[in-house]
Amino acid sequence: MISARNIEATSEPAWVRRIIIAVAIAFVGLFVVVPVAAVFGEALRAGLAAYGRAIVDPVALSAIKLTFVAAGIAVPLNVVFGIAASWAIARFKFPGRSVLITLIDLPLAVSPVIAGMVFVLLFGKQGLVGPWLSDHGIKVIFALPGIVLATTFVTFPFVARELIPLMEAQGAEEEEAAIVLGATGLQTFLRVTLPKIKWGLLYGIVLCTARAMGEFGAVSVVSGHIRGRTNTLPLHVEILYNEYEYQAAFAVASLLAILALASLVARRVIARRVETT
């Protein structure tokens, strides 16, 4: 701490400091800590046995499975895209580069409901290509492909956004050296680029996975809420809530909350590694 900061003229009196700290803690406590604690409180209200029953319920298990399947497809796709896009943006100047950057940010700017809506307009029953698809027996909306598409759409900025600034800051000298020394493109990527970006990449993957598993709005539009078939975990929470199965709804919600908290811890740990490397 710089001692100058503690001089009266550049800091606040002790009582002002205490009030500010107290208000900050109270605000976060009431707004964030209490609701999160309430999820776990409500989930465990009827005891551990009821909690377990809500989670091993076949419909809940199929929702868990679908959530992992959707994330399992969307995240790898977005990792490949994120690396390719940030490599192109960081290494080359090309026409439309700034348009590309804006497009990458787009899913963060539009409402998840609109993200889902565009896919319904495209593939839905009265959508543009929907009738043609259904003639050929392909179901996109109210089926797994739609859920995967919506999930991929809302999560695709996360990896690219982490990697672009990182790769821009690192420059290309080491890759150039590798190529000059006779490495192939793949060797250069695996031995030089990947080790340099690995923590940033991992950070992006954590963000992307967390969002993919928790996405509600976009998936809700395209899923059709078919129990045990097209229900992801967040949708299952809503269905249970609407059916007044409160304790079960909170039990499933607590699973998602645990995932979210775990992703936060992972982010903190990785962020520390990014700073030190």
Next chain:
Amino acid sequence: MGYTLVYLSLLVLIPLATLVVMTARLSPGELWALAISERAMASYRVTFGASFIAALVNVVFGTLLAWALVRYRFVGRSLLDAIVDIPFALPTAVSGLALTAVLAPNGWIGRFLEPLGIKAVFTPLGITLALTFIGLPFVVRTVQPVLEELEPEIEEAAAVLGATRWQTLTRVIVPTMTPALLTGFALAFARAIGEYGSVVFISGNKQFETEITPLLIMTRLEQFDYAGATALGLVMLVVSFAMLLAINGLGAWARRRAGQT
């Protein structure tokens, strides 16, 4: 390179083009009528009104929070810093459920509001509170780094030149922070207008009263009223783009400012 473009067009450009095609099927008059129908207007009022108030609350408390995190050392500071990210990390459905549970008349916080005659669940107040919850990290994480960059020398200079602490705050610190505060506001607002998951649980979804625009879009789609959904979606998209431009503009302004000093 090719992969990037193919992927992007499949995932973003084609769906967006769909929206344009769907719009083109409607005459401007029809589109306008759908976009300003009475129910749509009521939903805009709820959505934009609640988002505006929520973003404003977040600018006040978020800045205060960022100030405490950057300037003061106290027990639990790093924990508080970590907790700020929770609303961003928590799936929106969980946030909605959690807020509804605590604010319900028999909930942990609602039971204290009930005797005061304050009803949060199924009212615009509840919507505003949910939007405040999800917007908080955006303001804190925008303001925090700028506060960290603020050089104490400038404040010392102000103090040496005879300014009181209050004068330093209002004449030196606040003007320097203005771009960051506005950016934080814009980010929180932009996120709030599109928010769906955390609001549907607490809002009760009463037409003309607590029906937000994203929910109305959802309802239209469920009724296979694609034209109505398209019109509303277009309005939301235009506002989102305007916010995106405003945020980028604010960023450029902030960089110019930083360059000057």
